[in-house]
Amino acid sequence: MLKRLFDNPPLLASAFVFLVASTAIIGALVFEHVFRFEPCELCYLQRKPWYFMISFGLLLTFFATKGQERMVRWGLLLAGIILIGESGLAAWHAGIEWKWWPGPASCTGVSNLTGALPDLSRRVVLCDEAPVRFLGLSFAGWNVIVSLTTAIIAFWGAAARRKG
DSSP states (O other): OHHHHHTOHHHHHHHHHHHHHHHHHHHHHHHHHTSOOOOOHHHHHHHHHHHHHHHHHHHHHHHHHTTOHHHHHHHHHHHHHHHHHHHHHHHHHHHHHTTSSOOOGGGSSOOOOOSSOOOTTSOOOOTTSOSOOBTTBOHHHHHHHHHHHHHHHHHHHHHOOOOO
């Protein structure tokens, strides 16, 4: 079974995309619900590609086991492109946290005087404040690294040839 997995790069890359996406979402939910880190609007936005990658990666893995290699290669190419976009979104968010550029007025310290009453029942989580940093990087910063690495693996799976 393992030999079959490692001899088939599209299958290995598809399974990797599925596992990383699942781990990313489970990790985000654990930090949110267990450790009580409230995500900001950009954090929620960054989850959407990962949610898609869970189902898409699982679907690609299924088709890879059925010998649909051409379709899986195209799917991995699409996954890689989406993950490059995800890394760009995460880099934008990390830059906002480092105060390199301004973020959306709806979730930064910039006040927006529209004359409308704010929703006081909802706590505003600022996008320009990282709740925690690990090895110098926020969650958004780590998302850049994870999404770029996963994109590279997806591109490799789309391009690599089967052994044997």
